[in-house]
Amino acid sequence: MSSALPDDRTSSLVDASTAPVADAPAAPPEPRAARRTSTDVALVATFAAFVAACALVPAIPTGTPVPITLQTFGVVVAGLVLGARRGFLAVALYLVVGLAGVPVFAEMTGGLGVLGKPSAGYLLAFPLAAAAAGWLGGLALRARPRWRYALLVAAGLGSSFLVTHPAGIVGLMARLGVGPGEALAIDVVYWPGDVVKNLLAAGVTLAVLRAFPDLRRGRA
Template sequence: MSSTFPDDDDTVTTTARPAPSATPVLLPDPPAPRPGHRTSTDVALVATFAAFVAACALVPAIPTGSGVPITLQTFAVVVAGLVLGARRGFLAVALYLVVGLAGVPVFAEMTGGLGVLGKPSVGYLLAFPFAAAVAGWLGGLALRTRPVWRFPLLVAAGLASSFLVTHPAGVLGLMARLGVGVREAVAIDAVYWPGDVVKNLLAAGVTLAVLRAFPDVRPGRRSRP
């Protein structure tokens, strides 16, 4: 029996097999925040912004002849709404009001207690939570637009909350507490308009800066270009 072997000069050809294709590894989505964690975060943010409104109210005010000084309260109210959104912005400013009406001196000129309801500023104070809610709702619409439009639309959202909610309520409070007519009350209220425009410009800028640094502060919103 004979065996046949390849000669030394014969070439043995080896065919390489293709390497098996790598299967992509799919990473799981990050876990959604637990309801309890989200609730505790909301409570912390509401308390923080209530303190922020109080701090702005205690900045030395500019007195006016009407008994309603010019303060940074409206600035803080708009920022709370724009940053937190309608619901949490409302709750933050409402908490501020409750604390002040309970007697803690967190209102302008370090006042507090139910006695402030008899002052000419009552309309402005009671309107603040609703102004924050309106600013928050309109601000949410503004933040869904292209980046180039966000600043002017946030300014518009703040101005809308001021001139559709805060100022009309303030005029009613002036009429009720000072015993003046509509024209006189509007003339008194007009003193605060230029300052509110400036404060809303600042509020829009602060809001964009905060959301750029903490993009998940607003629920359902992630960082965008």
Template sequence: MSGAPEQPAPADAEAVLPAPAARSAVTTDVALVATFAAFIAVCAILPGIPTPSGVPITLQTFAVILAGLVLGARRGTLAVLLYLAVGLAGLPVFAGGTGGTAVLAGPSVGYLLAFPFAAALAGFLVGALRRVRPSWRFPAREVVGLFVAGLLASLLTIHPLGIAGLMWRLDLSLGEAFLVDARYLPGDVAKNVCAAIVAAAVFRAFPELARSRR
């Protein structure tokens, strides 16, 4: 027995179907970027260790590198840029509970401006490592890879620009600024170790986050 002929699906049906998934991805990106921007702010305003240079030792670097490691280059950079935009707009989310464009006249200007580049480079390096070794057989190797990516990002962006900012705002020579910046290196290594451990734990708890890094 022959039934009524099936009606062909509308020509644009396939184009309509992916829309909810696309909206969901955008919503997830926005939520992750906002969450990490808030996390960076919390780490910045926690009481830091004062130094003679006027640039305190805080957990900002830990949060910035973690954003790049976990979110990837693009989303990690956006999280840091959102944090900086909120702080420069006047909200007290910088170290010491400060905010506004006045921080650009302080000795920490180079470090602040380097943060987006650090997150971007950390995310890029982890992405490159994952393309070379898609799955890590041993968790310790994953932590080491994440640590190396974070530390390289910090050494190649935060410290050089931080030194430049110290020279600019404190009228120091290159050697003097280098010695001031060297005080932050031991803590920076420790913070990158913590960032690598936390990022590896996040990837194991949420494996889809590791696959969707961008």
């Protein structure tokens, strides 16, 4: 009796022996949510450091208890570039690090002692000011390109005059024991500088978002 296999069985064995082995399944890609979270954390830390760098630029004396610094510039840029949520977190991180004792506030100060200074109201308002700038900036960025710069300036000024200055006036009243009129007279000194800083912040924001358009896309 012949031991040869029928042709169809022989061909099937040959095909099976010569068939290429399927590639092993590729490792699953990193979840998009995880990548997005890690990016957000990096951006929050980066902009917290940016605000700290702005604060360490030498202050300009004004003849009042609170000098002019670049802190508010950094706060507004953080909000306009990152949006309300991440801007708030970046500036809150900066504030927490400073209150913990790291000298990242104006004039290289830090620690809880800064809350006893006349500038305490301004300082504590910074995270909310960044959030306001981010929310208003999001509205500005939905406008036609030719209007965006002006609307971003308005967003920065809105955050300054709706959040930072009122809180600063309350802080001046509490720490200096002055009335609303006297506190307002002190606060007015900072208005021209704030206008200039917001003009610059809007320009910086547009430049950053042109270079990195995904920074605000789909983000709060």
